Amino acid sequence: MPRIADERCPVVRSRGNDRSILPWSGLCQGKFGLSAVRRVPCWQRRRLGVSLSVQGVGVLGLIRAVGLRFLVVNRIPLAAIDLALRIASAALLSPAGRYRFLFAGVHPRTLSVTLRRIRRVQDWPRAWVRAAHSYLLAAHERALAGEHRVAAEFQRVAALCYHFGHVMVLDDMVQRRSLYAAAARLFQRAAPLLDPVVQRVEVPWRGIGLPGYLCLPERGPAPLVVFLNGASTVKEEMVAWAEPFRRRGLAVLALDTPGSGEIADRVPAAPDQQDVGWAIVEAARDLPGIDARRIALLGVSLRGAYAVQLAHAVPEIAAVVSVTAPFDPRLYLDALGELVRRDVAFAAGVPPSELARLAPSLALDGVAPSLRTPLLVVGAGNDLVVPSQESLRLYRAAGGPKHLLFYERANHVAFTHLEQWTTLAASWLAVMLGT
DSSP states (O other), X not given: OOOBOOTTSOEEEEETTEEEEOOBHHHHTTTTSOOOEEEOOHHXXXXXXXXXXXXXXXXXHHHXXXXXXXXXXXXXXXXXXXXXXXXXXXXXXXXXXXXXXHHTTOOHHXXXXXXXXXXXXXXXHHHHHHHHHHHHHHHHHHHHTTOHHHHHHHHHHHHHHHHHHHXXXXXXXXXXXXXXXXXXXXXXXXXXXXXXXXXXXXXXXXXXXXXEEEEOOSSSSEEEEEEEOOSSOOHHHHGGGOHHHHHTTOEEEEEOOTTSGGGTTTSOOOSSOTHHHHHHHHHHTTSTTEEEEEEEEEEETHHHHXXXXXXXXXXXXXXXXXXXXXXXXXXXXXXXXXXXXHHHHHHHTSOGGGHHHHHHHHOOTTTGGGOOSXXXXXXXXXXXXXXXXXXXXXXXXXXXXXXXXXETTOOGGGGGGHHHHHHHHHHHHHHHHTO
């Protein structure tokens, strides 16, 4: 087990202008090939911490808690976004903003064409459906040529194009559900032919099955890392993040939980659903190639908080990774822009009007201090969905072994640094789970 470094003297790995705070001696000693480790002066640690104590509800207190930039950007109305698209199209999306789509397998040329077609917010789903159709045509041609694995890969990317289209449908629930249903169907058909193979599984819970996709390493039985998706991610996208974990001898299960994915309509998110953790532990005993004694959770965004709650409730969970998760959304919920509010509401499986009712159940201030499960927090300095200070607050509040990756230039879910943080998280989990 790696020694826990003194919280008062965190270490920082520099990579350009991004800093990763890693209170983890295994990394400092170069155990995983990292370099350029240095200590952070006290004044810089205070700057990174900003004001982690949230007191009062005034404007100044809110600015201290979430940052002025976060507040300003979240006040931009959809009409202004629409106007920017009319002028320049979605081609104005920065290279960093495009990385998520490229990582999912969308070809750079296809991505550029798709973004240029988007000149209104309403154009977003239509443009992505056209991209999906181009991949389906390519899949059909490859299947006719007998190249079934290549065809399955094209079909997988087509499924993710439908998914990317559905996340920006804000006011038509029928269209939103239809687009995601198309994504889920296509991915399920492609999964058995993908390389590596992705197995469809279900976790029994309260009389229903929570659907998921299991990806195994070459050797087993292997520890299991359960991916929990966020507001704009789905299991079909997240299972593609499995490769760094497989290389470290870890199996990955990307799972729908209440309020998400295929069961979003049937089972909304609600307080007191921590028994999902026990369902995961029980189901792991029957999954092929899995060592059910070694289970970890990795949650992003909204379900980064949920992962912490599950780990707190279920002692059998051996480690937890929380990526750009809210710590206490009650303070800034009303400051969120319309786009973010709707996205979070969809992810929680509730109408936007009910977010305030659900917010107390998402807060971690009553859970983190008594958490004893080893915790890795991934934070992002350019997060405009969840204030970047929330990751720091979670790290400071956690009562057990804890470690922090903080990328100052990363966006929400650290999509801009997806390859880096998934590789580091896989290395950390491999140590925690003893592979």
